[in-house]
Amino acid sequence: MTFFKKFDTIKMVIKMLKFNFDKDVDIESNLSRKDYIINKFNTCEMIGWNNPIEDEIVEDILKTSKKIKKNSECLVVLGIGGSYLGSKSLNELFKSYYTSNYEIVYLGNTLSTDYINETLDYLKDKDFTLNVISKSGSTLEIKLLFDIMIKYMKNKYKKEELKDRIIITTSPNSKLHEMAKENSYKTFFIPNNIGGRFSLITPAHLLPLSLNIDIKELIRGYNDGKKYKNQAYKYACIRNKLFLENKYIENFCFYNDKFIYFGEFLKQLFAETEGKDSTGVFPIYSIYTRDLHSIGQFIQEGNKIIFETTIQVDYKTKYKYKDSTINEINDKINQSVIKAHKNGNVYQNVIILSKLNEYNIGELVYFFMLSVSYSALTFGVNPFNQDGVEEYKKISKEKLEKII
Numbered sequence: 177m178t179f180f181k182k183f184d185t186i187k188m189v190i191k192m193l194k195f196n197f198d199k200d201v202d203i204e205s206n207l208s209r210k211d212y213i214i215n216k217f218n219t220c221e222m223i224g225w226n227n228p229i230e231d232e233i234v235e236d237i238l239k240t241s242k243k244i245k246k247n248s249e250c251l252v253v254l255g256i257g258g259s260y261l262g263s264k265s266l267n268e269l270f271k272s273y274y275t276s277n278y279e280i281v282y283l284g285n286t287l288s289t290d291y292i293n294e295t296l297d298y299l300k301d302k303d304f305t306l307n308v309i310s311k312s313g314s315t316l317e318i319k320l321l322f323d324i325m326i327k328y329m330k331n332k333y334k335k336e337e338l339k340d341r342i343i344i345t346t347s348p349n350s351k352l353h354e355m356a357k358e359n360s361y362k363t364f365f366i367p368n369n370i371g372g373r374f375s376l377i378t379p380a381h382l383l384p385l386s387l388n389i390d391i392k393e394l395i396r397g398y399n400d401g402k403k404y405k406n407q408a409y410k411y412a413c414i415r416n417k418l419f420l421e422n423k424y425i426e427n428f429c430f431y432n433d434k435f436i437y438f439g440e441f442l443k444q445l446f447a448e449t450e451g452k453d454s455t456g457v458f459p460i461y462s463i464y465t466r467d468l469h470s471i472g473q474f475i476q477e478g479n480k481i482i483f484e485t486t487i488q489v490d491y492k493t494k495y496k497y498k499d500s501t502i503n504e505i506n507d508k509i510n511q512s513v514i515k516a517h518k519n520g521n522v523y524q525n526v527i528i529l530s531k532l533n534e535y536n537i538g539e540l541v542y543f544f545m546l547s548v549s550y551s552a553l554t555f556g557v558n559p560f561n562q563d564g565v566e567e568y569k570k571i572s573k574e575k576l577e578k579i580i
């Protein structure tokens with residue numbers, strides 16, 4: 177037993193994430209500010225996501241997950257932004273294309289009439305549990321859809337049954353929590369000192385994820401992600417330096433379309449954390465080789481405002497073309513793209529995952545969260561607010577006052 181544990185650790189050390197940052201970027205002056213930036217980070221209030229989640233909470237999530245599977249054919253998740261993208265992205269990442277996964281239906285992240293109509297029609301013949309996820313408990317889209325869903329569920333289920341079919345995930349001091357208490361709905365908490373986009377390792381995402389993936393491995397990887405502190409700082413410095421060289425857009429590149437929502441997750445994480453006070457790098461993502469045949473043209477020869485960060489997975493594919501596996505071919509294409517884009521003066525960072533699994537994704541997510549926080553501090557902005565998002569919420573509330 178001890179031997180295997182030890183071996184496992186060694187294997188992990190060898191098989192962790194690998195970073196290949198662009199060597200042409202001179203970050204010496206930024207590196208000398210390391211202690212200052214890290215001290216600044218350590219004194220921020222909203223860094224509760226650095227503390228390990230309590231085992232008791234994880235056990236409660238797993239127990240609830242079992243219950244959901246027992247009484248429901250699917251889980252309907254009502255959430256938006258940081259209360260949606262974490263679980264959506266990882267569920268998509270680990271979903272199999274053809275074998276069935278436990279079904280999760282996401283609502284609340286769009287007010288598309290088509291989507292809402294079709295989803296509610298679809299749910300008519302399904303037994304489901306509803307998980308409402310909102311840290312503030314006051315987000316417009318969620319309030320609105322929750323209202324619709326409560327009416328819908330009251331028509332479908334007996335009042336008593338709703339207690340077993342509605343789960344609320346919110347912050348301890350929200351009105352939504354009050355409402356959950358009044359109705360005896362099962363409640364999970366998002367700690368006050370963890371913002372939406374940093375809340376992956378909280379019940380907001382762990383509950384929906386627990387239905388399909390190994391959340392304990394995800395948490396283990398996330399906790400171990402702390403070992404990449406130096407690389408996280410270095411990556412932040414490189415991004416800052418590239419910005420000063422007028423590289424205003426970062427393109428996250430993936431060679432697997434299961435990463436589409438992970439791209440969406442990174443878009444939110446970077447944009448909401450860094451995009452303040454008229455500064456920051458604008459994040460986009462691409463799925464290669466598909467997008468090489470569309471925006472690849474712009475990246476190679478267009479306006480030189482882009483740099484790229486490729487997240488590469490060392491897949492082991494069993495199918496071969498002549499003597500090479502599909503992965504080996506993809507890898508060669510990847511290297512060619514990096515070379516071609518570099519020739520076109522597009523700087524290249526590469527992060528390699530030894531394998532696509534929960535542990536490695538946990539490490540990767542922690543790495544990005546830490547790095548974008550350092551990066552925002554390097555840009556001189558507060559990583560943990562999002563007043564720009566609040567602004568639209570405030571105006572919408574005023575405009576819809578008479579309706580909602």
Ligand code: PA5
Nearest residue numbers: 257258259310311312315372373
């Ligand atoms: O990252 C954030 O803080 C935001 O994107 C929020 O998650 C989003 O606005 C949803 O907020 P709430 O969870 O309060 O409904």
